[in-house]
Amino acid sequence: IFVLFFVCWLNYCRWRLPFASSDQDLEMELGHLKHFSFHGLQSATDNFNSKNILGQGGFGVVYKGCLRNGTLVAVKRLKDPDVTGEVQFQTELELIGLAVHRNLLRLYGFCMTSKERLLVYPYMPNGSVADRLREYHHGKPCLDWSKRMQIAIGAARGLLYLHEQCNPKIIHRDVKAANILLDGSFEAVVGDFGLAKLLDRQDSHVTTAVRGTVGHIAPEYLSTGQSSEKTDVYGFGILLLELITGPKTLSNGHGQSQKGMIIDWG
Template sequence: MMMIIYVTELRALELQTGYYSLRQIKAATHNFDPANKIGEGGFGPVYKGVLSDGSEIAVKQLSSKSKQGNREFVTEIGMISALQHPNLVKLYGCCIEGKELLLVYEYLENNSLARALFGKENQRLNLDWATRQRICIQVARGLAYLHEESRLKIVHRDIKATNVLLDKELNAKISDFGLAKLDEEENTHISTRIAGTIGYMAPEYAMRGYLTDKADVYSFGIVALEIVSGKSNTNYRPKEEFVYLLDWAYVLQEQENLLELVDPGLGSNYSKKEAMRMLDIALLCTNPSPTLRPAMSAVVSMLEGKIPIQKQVVKRGAMDADMRFRAFELLSQDSQTLTSIASADSQRPTGTSTDGPWVDSSV
């Protein structure tokens, strides 16, 4: 009886959401066979499935600890499914049965950007410069849509290379964009729960819980840096005194030697002009002051060369570095404030989000 009500509600609201029965999902995933598990994130595990018609899906099994009732869950899912953009992972539908809350998404063949760039040696993909540049622009477009064009105006809160998925043609799609909305406690820029990943979180959000779309801009800057360098911001330490790749980038910027960051695997097969543009934009996006970071629509225009790169207003000094290190320290000491942290294979505190082989707090 309860299920009939929810299906009826979905139809009545004319939402672009499909409904799947638990029997269908179990058949598709072989009863959630561990062999089909393709990721583990802050919101729950992700399984690959194959429906009876042969189409492949990704199923996220949401934690039963969700604070939302099923009715609110259905309404939110319906709204999120209406957000259609080529650079967002498509939500096919959901399943609500007993204690199970399941989301069904499109399956993307080439896994995550993190795996492609700095996964295990047998998992990495040979991404040429043109592909990297296209991926960077596509991620920026997806974020610009969420921030400025969609009905819901979503702040993602956990933008990172693991939450950028790649399809068969290596087009980038942002995952987990709706779960930030589902997990939202109140409609405000102040968040009482810090949800993000160490190394990608904007300092003002990590330290004070101050959340605006500019926190996503900061995280995008980190991802852009990783795309150019082929290195993980949190796992790569060129010298012992640098905690993050970002800090090394600041030093190279001061030395006017930013191109040293370009992935050596590219050899000379890249455009120095385009690489400098991406690196300059990456550092502009990670400005310590959120108000001085550009909007994502401006980032897209700058990446495409349609407008000049905004001049950096603030020079980063020791105080800025101290702010970042202090944020890292606070998060490391108080893991109770975390709802999502860095990858399991790095030496960071344990929280509710780990970088699985395909997806983190994403699908």
């Protein structure tokens, strides 16, 4: 019902978009999600100041922001809202109705105008596993072994929830250190569902164009285009190797004794 409602709403908005101005927000409440105004998020991020960039990728740029009530947030401003940005926007909103778990990144709200698609998340003060994994503090790794174990267990719990407790199940398709975020207590939070797919329980896989990150893509997915929860398990295995060894999954050898993909190291 939620998905059907969302699709109908999205189609309605698409008919209305040509008549909306670039800064006119579409007034829409979607369940428990808050609708933010574009000007409000613009102010929260200091006009999307480059100094506030937390990260960026193929789908967009994430900015640190501070709402008027003092709440710190992460604002994802999606690129190309008419094509890929629209797909990610729709995907992440659809999944909110299905996945709520302490080890999954929750969504505060969204902003939608004729030219903008933005998603608002809680701010993660310790960044991502990728950020912290190779960081040292007073000559010691920022992530000690107890924290790494805690991260592995938390990420596993989040993925288990997606695979076993959601109906239809959710396949993340891009499990990697950069998408495992860390809250103030270094609790692992699985984030970035832009590539996620829904999979009915009676189906064994979903066939799509291959998407993901080099070094984290399962070989069978790369060769067949068929992804399932096993695809995520492969990515989780690579994450475990990173937690144990520290290096990036794909290295050019600079500053490290070995190069190539971590999975090929022997």
